[in-house]
Amino acid sequence: MLKITKKVEYALIAIRHLQENQDALVSVSDLSASYGIPKEILAKTLQKLASANIVKSYKGPTGGYKASKKIAKTTLNDFFEILEGPTAIMDCYFQDGCDHLNSCNIRTPINKINDSIRNLFNNLTLADISQ
Amino acid sequence: MLKITKKVEYALIAIRHLQENQDALVSVSDLSASYGIPKEILAKTLQKLASANIVKSYKGPTGGYKASKKIAKTTLNDFFEILEGPTAIMDCYFQDGCDHLNSCNIRTPINKINDSIRNLFNNLTLADISQ
DNA sequence: TTTATATACGATTAAATTTGTCGTATATAA
DNA sequence: TTATATACGACAAATTTAATCGTATATAAA
Incomplete structure (x- = not known):
């Protein structure tokens, strides 16, 4: 658990x-050739x-991708959410219904853990982790 | 990604x-009846x-489980590792070989992210998240 | 001493998620 | 006009997670 996906990698x-x-x-x-990454999946990732x-x-021949100046300032949270959607250790954090309904006794701890992780990722930029 | 497992839940x-x-x-x-959790999987989890x-x-009839005093002091990192093994966003963090070998250019960021998460979880106890 | 009920634990199956592939459209430099 | 790049949706394979099955062992109570 708590693994990042290949897309993020x-x-x-x-x-x-x-x-x-x-x-x-x-x-x-x-890029695909240099790092041994499947082309199509890398393409989709870069499109996002x-x-x-x-x-x-x-686009077009001689086309490709360039770094933008926005990269360094981007937080890990934004980066992850662009690729994977909302950062949540459980789906119920963003209210997708609940398996346990009224007998749920872990809302508080789940929210605390999730808030901690989001706080961590909101305070780390891509520049921070590159040094 | 970064989801907790049902075992942890x-x-x-x-x-x-x-x-x-x-x-x-x-x-x-x-417990199984109260919270609608499959019995066997809950049993194994409690055994761990x-x-x-x-x-x-x-053991035996009238047996069951009790809280120990150790619970409150247990860190989230220990708690997760008891159930799921080492906390790592990628397997290579604990040296399981590497898909990209010499062309890997993300060791530094991966380690920084992982260290941040481990640091977070090592400084949060089960008591902290219960209040 | 027997029986019922609890934990302990390994092996297997089912479900869900993630990863990778395929096909087609569109833009553009040569 | 052609070759080569990004753009994007649908599908298939692989992996991981979740749940089930079967059996052994401990023990309180009849």
């Missing part, structure tokens, strides 16, 4: 590569990052 | 119940907690 790899090659235009194929303006995309 | 429910009924001896069947002395077990 691949996104981190791509972002770090783009940051280390600031002005270069890098294609999915290049692009639509959140974390990276910039350029 | 069930363990939290059981622990909270035992703490609220300090001196009572509660059987798995009682018992072997870590988080709860005390009593």
Whole structure:
């Protein structure tokens, strides 16, 4: 449990590569080959990052992706939520109904744990973890 | 991602119940019925907690489980690791080999994220999250 | 001493989630 | 016009998690 997904792993790899090659235009194929990542899944991941303006995309031949200045300031929480949706250790944190209904006795601890994690991730940027 | 498992959820429910009924001896069947939790899976979960002395077990008819004084002082990290093993957002944190080998460029960020989470969980006890 | 009921624990099956693949559309530089 | 890049939805495979099954052992009470 508490594992990050491959999507997040691949996104981190791509972002770090783009940051280390600031002005270069890098294609999915290049990244895929360099790091041994399935092309299609990496493509979709970068599309999500692009639509959140974390990276910039350029279509057509000679196209690819570039790092945007927004990367460094992005919090881990935003980064994770772009790729995976709301950060919640249990679905009920964002009110998706509850299996235990009125007999639930763990709402308080669940919320406390979740708040702690969200607080942690909201106070860590991608720049913070790169050094 | 970053979801807790049912095992942890069930363990939290059981622990909270035992703490609220300090001196009572509660059987798995009682807990299972009260909270709508599958009996066998709850039984195994409590067995793990018992072997870590988080709860005390009593065999035979009229047997069951009791809260131990150790509960409140137990950190979230210990609690999770009793049930799920080492806390790691990626397996390579505890050196299980690496998919990317020499082309891995995310060791630093992965370790920073993981250290942050472990630090958080090591400084939160079960008592902290119950209030 | 027998019986009923509790925990203990390994093996297997079922369900859910995650990961990866396939197919097609669209943009654009050469 | 063509080749090559991103964009995006639908589907299949693999992995992980959840639940079930079966059996052994301890023990209080009849």
